Amino acid sequence: MSVTKSEVLIIGGGVMGSAIAYHVARQGRQVLVVERSEEVASAPAASWASAGGVRRQGRHPAEAKLAVEAIERWRTLEEELEAGVQYRRGGNLLLAETDAEAEQLVTFVREQQDLGFTDVRLVDRLEVTALVPGLHAGVVAGSYSPGDGQADPALTTRAFATAAQHLGATYWKGTAVLALLIEGERVIGARTGRGEIQAEQVVLAAGAWSDELAGTVGLRLPIKMVALQMVLSTPAPRQMLQPVLSAVSRALSLKQVNDGSFLIGGGWPGDPTADRRSYMLREESVKGNWEAACELLPLVGQQRIARAWCGLEAQSIDGLPFIGPIMGLDGLTVAFGFSGHGFALAPAVGRAVSEQLIGRAVPELDGLRAGRIESFQQDAVEEFLG
Numbered sequence: 001m002s003v004t005k006s007e008v009l010i011i012g013g014g015v016m017g018s019a020i021a022y023h024v025a026r027q028g029r030q031v032l033v034v035e036r037s038e039e040v041a042s043a044p045a046a047s048w049a050s051a052g053g054v055r056r057q058g059r060h061p062a063e064a065k066l067a068v069e070a071i072e073r074w075r076t077l078e079e080e081l082e083a084g085v086q087y088r089r090g091g092n093l094l095l096a097e098t099d100a101e102a103e104q105l106v107t108f109v110r111e112q113q114d115l116g117f118t119d120v121r122l123v124d125r126l127e128v129t130a131l132v133p134g135l136h137a138g139v140v141a142g143s144y145s146p147g148d149g150q151a152d153p154a155l156t157t158r159a160f161a162t163a164a165q166h167l168g169a170t171y172w173k174g175t176a177v178l179a180l181l182i183e184g185e186r187v188i189g190a191r192t193g194r195g196e197i198q199a200e201q202v203v204l205a206a207g208a209w210s211d212e213l214a215g216t217v218g219l220r221l222p223i224k225m226v227a228l229q230m231v232l233s234t235p236a237p238r239q240m241l242q243p244v245l246s247a248v249s250r251a252l253s254l255k256q257v258n259d260g261s262f263l264i265g266g267g268w269p270g271d272p273t274a275d276r277r278s279y280m281l282r283e284e285s286v287k288g289n290w291e292a293a294c295e296l297l298p299l300v301g302q303q304r305i306a307r308a309w310c311g312l313e314a315q316s317i318d319g320l321p322f323i324g325p326i327m328g329l330d331g332l333t334v335a336f337g338f339s340g341h342g343f344a345l346a347p348a349v350g351r352a353v354s355e356q357l358i359g360r361a362v363p364e365l366d367g368l369r370a371g372r373i374e375s376f377q378q379d380a381v382e383e384f385l386g
């Protein structure tokens, strides 16, 4: 069987694999991306399904530095990648519907500013209704992050992939990686449906399927596959809703996309199928998600549900991604476990991983180190994996 050689091999061409590929190619390094689907960002990958929210507010402190960096990059990403990704900086608004929740937001806003999200501020009902006319009468206050926004996840993933290829990266689409190849304590490449690949460095960015490949070298990951749901409405008149909305006491994210449709998410579950390659919708999740959106912004109820879908995402045990080298497996770097909130970070993750691969210190990844995989109690991991 043929053997292909590459300096860097990236497994998975989602928004993470492709952002990393772009940055590695920009360093002038040779990079090969292997993607199982015929096209990057295809169903049911997370980068196909994603809500495309580009937000800092509400991030864990461990992600704060990457989030600040990413937001800066998003401002000019379309020019940089020479592609439209429907990026819009309409802000992010987290709503309180009781006085007690408004009190919580006072502390929340202080925490956001301490994390370096300096534009985040408390807004009262008057300002909230000026930002979003038509909100239900119970909304009393909000935390407003004007620098946040939204973009199209599939367009963004394809833009990174195309830009990477313009810089010399090679994509093998429609090709599955079957196993990692190991020699002693070093990962030296991968076996694929198209033959063996030998690489100096291997990056595992296979999203919710990363555990299958890690298992081929005896690594048990504290991540599990979850199916997260999105609901899309029929198109309303455009530009009725500028910020992305969420609410303290609701599982909800609500935004309006370019054609006027409302895109509704917030972590409502579906179910991965037994073969881990597809999903099943839950009727009660579709209904619950839709009703939450209609209650918060009644004009959503003037529309109908056009479509609902799920994306398969890697949920990590502590809700944070694992990024970086794995101890005891030289040559392997990972980037997975983004737990439903990785999309916004992709430009910064791509930059950070590419620098780590050439031996630079990247302190902004400290709280997300893959080394913490070892730190979880075995019992806790078993219980999490169910």
Ligand SMILES: Cc1cc2nc3c(=O)[nH]c(=O)nc-3n(C[C@H](O)[C@H](O)[C@H](O)COP(=O)(O)OP(=O)(O)OC[C@H]3O[C@@H](n4cnc5c(N)ncnc54)[C@H](O)[C@@H]3O)c2cc1C
Pocket (backbone or CB within 6 Å): 011, 012, 013, 014, 015, 016, 017, 034, 035, 036, 037, 040, 041, 042, 044, 045, 046, 047, 048, 049, 050, 051, 052, 053, 054, 055, 153, 175, 176, 177, 178, 205, 206, 207, 208, 209, 210, 213, 228, 229, 230, 265, 310, 311, 312, 313, 335, 336, 337, 338, 339, 340, 341, 342, 343, 344, 345
């Ligand atoms: C419904 C939903 C809504 C979300 N909303 C937001 C949001 O608003 N904001 C935000 O910041 N984040 C959001 N996220 C999270 C974000 O979309 C993900 O964290 C991000 O897309 C993960 O990208 P990825 O490249 O790691 O994974 P994926 O996009 O899943 O890519 C992994 C790729 O690896 C490929 N692959 C897997 N196994 C193999 C193999 N053996 N061989 C070759 N290729 C393989 C897959 O085909 C896939 O293309 C959301 C996620 C979902 C599911």
